[in-house]
Amino acid sequence: IRLSTRKDEEDNMKIHLFQQCLIDMFYPHVGMAGVEVLERLGCELVVPKKQVCCGQMFTNSGYNDAAMDAIKNTIECFENAEYVVSMSGSCAFAIRDEYHHF
DSSP: OOOOOOOOGGGOOEEEEEOOHHHHHHOHHHHHHHHHHHHHTTOEEEOOTTOOOOSHHHHHHTOHHHHHHHHHHHHHHHTTOSOEEESOHHHHHIIIIIGGGO
């Protein structure tokens, strides 16, 4: 895939990057490749420092109190973001389709 770099900084899309614990722990090369693609496309990346986990592992294991803490934190990190990019499909699914249950 050939990527071109955007030249006009005013046109850069502001992307909030959701770094999942799964990617950080087991597939860091996926996260680094994703960042490289977004940067080469000229995206402005915002990485909230207090993000930790989407909470899916907690809900899958029945730890609903811990899940709520993670869910609230994730919502706070991204509630004002226009665009959020996730490198993990399962985490994106949890946020998009499961959070409303809590």
